[in-house]
Amino acid sequence: MKTILAPIDFSNASNAVIKVALALARAHSARLSLLHVVQPPVLISEYGAIMTNIQEIVAISERTSAKELAKRERSLKRSAGVPVEALQTTGAPVASIIEQAKQTKADYIVVGSHGHSALYDLFAGSTASGLIRRAPCPVVVVPPPATPKKKKASRVR
Template sequence: MLAIKKILCPVDFSEPSLLGLSYSAELARLFEADIEVIYVLPILPPQPIDPQFSFQVPEYEILLHRDAETRLAALVKEKIPEGIKAVPVVGHGSAGKEIVKRAEETKADLIVISSHGHGGWHHLVMGSVAERVIRHSPCPVFVVREARK
């Protein structure tokens, strides 16, 4: 019997990632599993030092992190049905690397990730977070893609 007790679900607050979250909730219900919902904040590039520039990157990163925690907690509360344990987690760094790292650290049994379906130049230049996760994941990966219209 396949034992799925820990599901990791990356989100970026986009519609496709919300679909992935719905699949995670249903799989968690079916397998009586817990969900960890992760949002990864991108790394901000270093800023040149300018004495007239009062904005500080570390302070801004703290504000971004707090905002992400608030938004993610609200999303989990809104989208995950009662009776399913779901924990929101905010990571920081390269999304693909952080998702794989989190799956390793928590010994996730399954990653449920959405694919935005970008192709062509976007994929060539930016790559695919889902593809990176699939290539390096320590556990099975369930990829959710919106139905074609």
């Protein structure tokens, strides 16, 4: 059976990713694998006390995201019409997603784009662009949800 891997981060882009991944799974009679990667904070210090706090923060993040992931999995299992599984891992997003793609033998990865600027991507990196360069299968990038355009204030003359 084919597998569609859909990494989600619970942002606004996640709903669009799930929608596209679900359509792709239905079209290919595939299994939908939702994946959430808990990213530990970056350490810039060598203090042991900070390390303990970071482990606690990661543990809380893992529990919180596991609940949210389970909620989405239950909802999709009721309505998706395809097999759905939820996966969670902790680590660097790109490497973790690629590892899961290999483990699940994913046929496609459907990932969201947040629409950050090129400058942001230069400094912080872009998960989507990292996946495009390194993924073992095709990557479908879902653009960020459209935001309503604000009306320009008209000037009274």
